[in-house]
Amino acid sequence: xxxxxxxxxxxxxxxxxxxxxxxxxxxxxxxxxxxxxxxxxxxxxxxxxxxxxxxxxxxxxxxxxxxxxxxxxxxxxxxxxxxxxxxxxxxxxxxxxxxxxxxxxxxxxxxxxxxxxxxxxxxxxxxxxxxxxxxxxxxxxxxxxxxxxxxxxxxxxxx
Numbered sequence: 001x002x003x004x005x006x007x008x009x010x011x012x013x014x015x016x017x018x019x020x021x022x023x024x025x026x027x028x029x030x031x032x033x034x035x036x037x038x039x040x041x042x043x044x045x046x047x048x049x050x051x052x053x054x055x056x057x058x059x060x061x062x063x064x065x066x067x068x069x070x071x072x073x074x075x076x077x078x079x080x081x082x083x084x085x086x087x088x089x090x091x092x093x094x095x096x097x098x099x100x101x102x103x104x105x106x107x108x109x110x111x112x113x114x115x116x117x118x119x120x121x122x123x124x125x126x127x128x129x130x131x132x133x134x135x136x137x138x139x140x141x142x143x144x145x146x147x148x149x150x151x152x153x154x155x156x157x158x159x
Contacts, residue, residue, distance in 0.1 A: 015038070015076060016035070016119055016122060017035050017037065017119065018034060018035060018121035020032060021034070021045075026074065026078055035047055043075060044073035045073065045079060047071065047079065050074070053070060083110075090107060090108045091107045091108040092116060
């Protein structure tokens with residue numbers, strides 16, 4: 001990727017993995033699917049079962065060769081999130097609830113303004129959290145030890 005292309009990367013993504021989207025341009029225009037993968041370095045997404053292309057793969061050690069059908073990436077501007085109420089494509093905006101939680105909402109012409117839920121697949125971690133304490137982990141008794149008292153000023157170093 002050249003330096004000019006790197007300048008146009010999307011920094012604030014509103015489309016997430018697991019979202020239900022409709023393809024608005026290309027050979028699969030009008031079809032809906034679920035986002036399988038997001039490639040942020042190229043501003044592209046892979047939609048499950050859409051934009052299929054034939055790929056010629058050479059035989060190698062441990063796998064067969066041949067012609068396979070794979071999903072090709074689509075540019076993020078060619079897909080739109082589906083409104084959960086109306087089922088039509090919409091833009092995504094953000095609002096804050098009364099309790100301070102940030103949620104995604106549908107916006108645009110014909111949008112219901114309803115909340116777009118966060119996909120359940122994002123709650124599944126790809127790498128599990130470590131359950132065993134390692135040699136570089138700080139012991140719990142040292143972490144919970146109180147070292148500063150704001151009222152008395154105890155714990156302030158003498159400079």
